[in-house]
Amino acid sequence: MYELVSGPLVWISFIVFIGGSLYQLGSMLKLAKKDKVIYPYMSLKYGLRSIIHWIIPFASTNMRKRPVMTIMTFTFHICLVLTPILLLSHNILWYQSWKISWWTLPEATTDIMTVIVIAASIFFLMRRLVLSEVRFVTFPSDYLLLAIAAAPFLTGLVAYHQWLPYKTMLILHILSGEIMLIAIPFTRLSHMFYFFFTRAYMGSEFGAVRNSKDW
Amino acid sequence: MAEPARSIVVDPGLDETIKKLTPERIESTIKKVLTKEAAARLKVYMQTCVHCGLCAEACHFYLSHDKDPRFSPVGKVKQTLWEIVRKKGKVDGEFIKNCSRIAHTECNVCRRCSMYCPFGIDMAYLLLLVRRICAQLGVVPQYLQDTVNSHAVTLNQMWVKQDEWIDTLQWQEEDAQDEVKNARIPLDVEGAEIMYSVIGPEPKFLAQLLGNISMIMTVAGMDWTMPSFDGWDNSNMAMYSGDFETMARVERKHYEAAFKLKAKKIVMGECGHAFRGAVYDGSKWLSWKQSPVPVIHAIQFYYELIRDGKIKIGKKFEKPITVQDPCNVVRGRGLGEMLRYIMNAVCEDFRDVSPRFEHNYCCAAGGGVINCGPPWKKSRVEGNRVKAEQFKATGAEVVVTPCHNCHSGIEDIVDYYNLGMHVKFFSEILVEVMEIPEDMKAE
Numbered sequence: 001m002y003e004l005v006s007g008p009l010v011w012i013s014f015i016v017f018i019g020g021s022l023y024q025l026g027s028m029l030k031l032a033k034k035d036k037v038i039y040p041y042m043s044l045k046y047g048l049r050s051i052i053h054w055i056i057p058f059a060s061t062n063m064r065k066r067p068v069m070t071i072m073t074f075t076f077h078i079c080l081v082l083t084p085i086l087l088l089s090h091n092i093l094w095y096q097s098w099k100i101s102w103w104t105l106p107e108a109t110t111d112i113m114t115v116i117v118i119a120a121s122i123f124f125l126m127r128r129l130v131l132s133e134v135r136f137v138t139f140p141s142d143y144l145l146l147a148i149a150a151a152p153f154l155t156g157l158v159a160y161h162q163w164l165p166y167k168t169m170l171i172l173h174i175l176s177g178e179i180m181l182i183a184i185p186f187t188r189l190s191h192m193f194y195f196f197f198t199r200a201y202m203g204s205e206f207g208a209v210r211n212s213k214d215w
Numbered sequence: 216m217a218e219p220a221r222s223i224v225v226d227p228g229l230d231e232t233i234k235k236l237t238p239e240r241i242e243s244t245i246k247k248v249l250t251k252e253a254a255a256r257l258k259v260y261m262q263t264c265v266h267c268g269l270c271a272e273a274c275h276f277y278l279s280h281d282k283d284p285r286f287s288p289v290g291k292v293k294q295t296l297w298e299i300v301r302k303k304g305k306v307d308g309e310f311i312k313n314c315s316r317i318a319h320t321e322c323n324v325c326r327r328c329s330m331y332c333p334f335g336i337d338m339a340y341l342l343l344l345v346r347r348i349c350a351q352l353g354v355v356p357q358y359l360q361d362t363v364n365s366h367a368v369t370l371n372q373m374w375v376k377q378d379e380w381i382d383t384l385q386w387q388e389e390d391a392q393d394e395v396k397n398a399r400i401p402l403d404v405e406g407a408e409i410m411y412s413v414i415g416p417e418p419k420f421l422a423q424l425l426g427n428i429s430m431i432m433t434v435a436g437m438d439w440t441m442p443s444f445d446g447w448d449n450s451n452m453a454m455y456s457g458d459f460e461t462m463a464r465v466e467r468k469h470y471e472a473a474f475k476l477k478a479k480k481i482v483m484g485e486c487g488h489a490f491r492g493a494v495y496d497g498s499k500w501l502s503w504k505q506s507p508v509p510v511i512h513a514i515q516f517y518y519e520l521i522r523d524g525k526i527k528i529g530k531k532f533e534k535p536i537t538v539q540d541p542c543n544v545v546r547g548r549g550l551g552e553m554l555r556y557i558m559n560a561v562c563e564d565f566r567d568v569s570p571r572f573e574h575n576y577c578c579a580a581g582g583g584v585i586n587c588g589p590p591w592k593k594s595r596v597e598g599n600r601v602k603a604e605q606f607k608a609t610g611a612e613v614v615v616t617p618c619h620n621c622h623s624g625i626e627d628i629v630d631y632y633n634l635g636m637h638v639k640f641f642s643e644i645l646v647e648v649m650e651i652p653e654d655m656k657a658e
Binding site: 032 | 253254260282285331334336499549
């Protein structure tokens with residue numbers, strides 16, 4: 001089982017993740033031609049201006065109005081992306097396979113980052129359950145997506161600390177990571193890459209066409 | 216938690232029209248709009264929205280209904296477009312009726328929410344798509360459809376005939392001469408610098424505004440003209456009902472009037488949606504990236520007149536006064552700074568609103584909502600309690616609304632919430648305070 005999840009399934013999930021993402025972006029670029037306004041209005045300057053205002057914490061009005069959400073969402077996304085890349089044990093695996101490795105964070109740090117992702121996931125879950133404006137637009141799939149994003153971190157934490165049978169947890173950890181990678185291009189997790197395009201378009205419309213700000 | 220039941224509004228434009236719908240027609244119409252007309256934005260917005268609800272507090276309807284989630288921007292999209300897409304167009308007439316109610320009467324397509332969405336999703340665009348589907352099915356609030364019919368038949372919004380139009384201009388020219396003796400409304404002057412255009416309701420029931428512009432243009436010494444023929448009306452309710460073919464005819468006629476007169480630019484009266492129709496939505500549909508003739512909104516025009524000293528201000532307006540930032544020219548054109556400049560230039564005691572500029576609340580009348588008529592007035596006014604609270608906090612006695620929809624909508628709000636304020640167009644203040652040179656003064 002371990003050989004399967006840590007071998008062929010890794011390849012499959014990365015191929016699906018990268019291939020699927022490229023496919024989605026490709027079809028978006030093609031559809032954008034049909035949507036006549038996209039290319040004429042797209043502006044590099046105003047697109048970037050908008051992206052910058054929305055990837056810096058508290059740089060937009062809505063972020064300042066909701067400080068807890070802003071802190072939670074930024075730490076969540078930063079830790080979610082960086083932890084798997086800068087984790088020592090992941091780097092060791094890459095080194096063993098392909099003799100490549102890069103800078104890593106101390107294990108205590110990545111441990112905390114993992115806990116942050118889990119804590120923020122619980123925060124998002126509570127928001128969905130408690131706030132009526134979020135609950136009203138919540139579908140079962142929203143809980144599933146949150147679970148898909150949180151699972152690799154939860155299983156990783158348990159496996160690292162060996163709180164439960166190590167081998168089983170490790171398999172579950174790898175498997176949940178693979179599920180997440182495969183899910184990204186085909187679910188709303190694709191906001192990972194669509195973010196830059198929706199933001200850039202709205203920024204262009206507000207900036208280049210309407211001469212106003214969108215933050 | 217169950218939300219309170221919605222009050223029943225009788226509107227033949229919805230109640231009667233849905234009786235003619237068949238499931239096949241609904242499905243094929245939806246399919247046509249979603250696959251032939253919508254493309255990348257629909258797909259990406261549907262896939263990107265993570266249902267976070269962060270747009271909710273951007274909406275005046277949501278805030279005014281004590282945070283009822285059915286009125287949040289994403290809540291409105293959920294109840295309409297998400298269901299349509301999820302059911303692949305297999306929805307019934309009652310559902311379409313509810314879509315029209317939400318998209319036509321409970322959303323002003325003001326785009327405030329897209330400044331609050333972390334992804335910049337254009338929810339106004341999504342609700343305009345819903346309106347498009349409803350309009351293609353013939354399900355549109357009756358009063359709104361009547362203005363669209365007027366556009367389609369007469370190319371103006373108010374069934375104004377050409378003789379009535381010319382007659383009104385001449386009447387207002389004479390009225391203006393009571394103040395400025397050489398005041399004129401020059402008709403059909405070829406090669407004039409400026410073609411001045413207004414919305415249909417001006418000759419219909421706000422004719423004094425035509426007299427005002429005659430005085431202002433004459434005092435400022437402008438080279439201007441107005442068309443006596445179709446194309447004089449710059450308003451466009453078809454843009455808001457979802458009848459984009461009629462929208463395009465109206466905008467084309469408006470620009471053709473300017474081409475025919477060889478005008479260098481179009482200056483338009485105090486109206487926000489007219490600007491949006493001419494510069495963005497209409498131009499886009501006609502495959503123009505920008506307006507083919509420069510279009511200057513009244514705010515910018517008055518700003519330039521005052522800044523360049525073409526109009527001199529005498530005794531400033533004294534009463535405490537505040538202002539409404541019209542969405543379509545402030546969020547839609549960034550004219551907020553110019554608006555403050557002219558307000559301070561003509562008023563002693565200008566009290567600004569909060570939030571303001573791009574973040575100002577919509578008047579709840581724009582986006583065609585007020586044109587849905589008396590049946591929907593109560594829902595519209597109750598949907599903008601925050602606007603009443605915002606104005607009340609300024610302590611002003613007068614509100615300036617440089618937009619027709621804002622003007623009518625805010626008059627209703629002032630009335631309903633007993634604010635005791637006067638609502639005025641900027642030009643009404645300007646003609647009161649501008650200096651009329653001695654040689655122009657009527658005896």
